Amino acid sequence: MTAVLWCDNEAAVNRFNELKGDRHYSIASVNQADSDVLHELRWWKKQLPIELHAKWVKSHQEQCDTRESRLNRIADRLAALQHSATGEWVTKSKSAMLPHTRAQLHLPDGRHTGRVHTGVQYKLWGQNARTYIGRKLHLEEAWNLVDWDSLSRHHKSLSWQRRATRLKLIFRWAPTNARQCLVGQSDTPLCPLCGVEQETLDHVMGCDSPSATAAKREALAEFDQALDDIGTHPDIATLLCLAVDSGRRPLCDAESDRDLSGIMVAQDTIGWGIVRYGFIAKEWTAAQTHWAESRDPNHSPKKTLRWAKQVQEHMWSFVTAIWDHRNKEVHGKEKQEAAQKIVHALRAEQKSKNKKLSSSDGTQHSTYSQSTSQFPRSCS
Numbered sequence: 001m002t003a004v005l006w007c008d009n010e011a012a013v014n015r016f017n018e019l020k021g022d023r024h025y026s027i028a029s030v031n032q033a034d035s036d037v038l039h040e041l042r043w044w045k046k047q048l049p050i051e052l053h054a055k056w057v058k059s060h061q062e063q064c065d066t067r068e069s070r071l072n073r074i075a076d077r078l079a080a081l082q083h084s085a086t087g088e089w090v091t092k093s094k095s096a097m098l099p100h101t102r103a104q105l106h107l108p109d110g111r112h113t114g115r116v117h118t119g120v121q122y123k124l125w126g127q128n129a130r131t132y133i134g135r136k137l138h139l140e141e142a143w144n145l146v147d148w149d150s151l152s153r154h155h156k157s158l159s160w161q162r163r164a165t166r167l168k169l170i171f172r173w174a175p176t177n178a179r180q181c182l183v184g185q186s187d188t189p190l191c192p193l194c195g196v197e198q199e200t201l202d203h204v205m206g207c208d209s210p211s212a213t214a215a216k217r218e219a220l221a222e223f224d225q226a227l228d229d230i231g232t233h234p235d236i237a238t239l240l241c242l243a244v245d246s247g248r249r250p251l252c253d254a255e256s257d258r259d260l261s262g263i264m265v266a267q268d269t270i271g272w273g274i275v276r277y278g279f280i281a282k283e284w285t286a287a288q289t290h291w292a293e294s295r296d297p298n299h300s301p302k303k304t305l306r307w308a309k310q311v312q313e314h315m316w317s318f319v320t321a322i323w324d325h326r327n328k329e330v331h332g333k334e335k336q337e338a339a340q341k342i343v344h345a346l347r348a349e350q351k352s353k354n355k356k357l358s359s360s361d362g363t364q365h366s367t368y369s370q371s372t373s374q375f376p377r378s379c380s
């Protein structure tokens with residue numbers, strides 16, 4: 001048995017008929033117009049025991065001479081009745097939508113009201129994102145040990161641009177030469193600063209070229225000072241500095257301090273290479289609180305929360321100081337210098353293309369050499 005669903009939104013009809021099974025939408029489709037309507041329809045399609053097929057009916061027809069057009073007119077009239085209607089949604093979710101905008105969404109775990117697009121993305125992709133992070137950073141076993149609270153509070157405080165940079169660094173998508181070479185965007189995988197090793201992200205963080213070493217030393221001194229300024233337990237500060245600097249497990253006399261041994265055990269499970277990206281164990285904050293309380297009986301939990309977020313900020317500053325230094329060295333310190341480097345790269349690329357052309361057809365391309373001579377002297 002098949003039922004036909006008539007709708008005057010042609011795009012929605014087409015999309016509806018494409019829907020199959022439980023396949024999730026892509027983020028792009030969630031962001032498109034009428035995605036809330038489609039999700040609603042999809043939910044109903046799944047609930048019904050019969051086949052459901054959508055067909056388009058022209059809206060606002062003058063002459064309603066077919067059954068569908070007459071039904072459409074009735075539906076329009078019913079919809080118009082609701083335009084000014086107000087009422088309470090059944091859901092308890094707080095609406096954060098624009099005034100006069102109302103939508104409610106069915107998902108397997110219930111109905112949602114509010115910022116539908118963000119909500120849908122979170123509901124549909126939250127678990128996928130979690131699985132991805134777990135696999136990529138080997139956190140499946142250590143998931144509950146990570147201090148997600150301070151990590152996400154800091155992450156949300158960053159601009160969109162900085163968040164993007166942060167994710168690129170965490171997930172190894174940053175355009176280092178090793179990665180760019182892999183995808184055919186760079187001729188060499190070698191580090192542009194030292195020219196010795198492949199430029200992976202780990203290498204960027206530990207490159208021993210003179211300028212990179214100096215930049216790192218400076219960033220580390222600032223990190224150390226910042227930890228001191230926010231009243232960090234001296235041993236915690238030392239451990240954090242060593243971990244952030246080397247990306248490896250620091251040597252620690254944990255036997256002497258129960259709090260420190262808790263940190264070491266938890267962070268061993270999470271991993272030390274990702275400490276600098278903010279993936280630290282909750283034990284760091286617990287140990288800091290324990291220490292702060294022993295010095296000040298009135299120490300408030302709020303202070304600890306602030307401390308944890310500040311540690312995240314300072315670790316991020318350390319990472320970006322090194323990454324920004326690398327980018328300035330590669331792309332030029334000033335805008336003009338950066339522009340000149342791009343011109344150089346383009347000219348070199350064009351020259352090699354030109355050479356290939358000349359050798360393949362045996363002719364000289366005088367047009368190109370004329371145009372290059374017009375470049376200002378300073379660029380060559």
Ligand SMILES: [Zn+2]
Nearest residue numbers: 191193194207
């Ligand atoms: Zn290097």
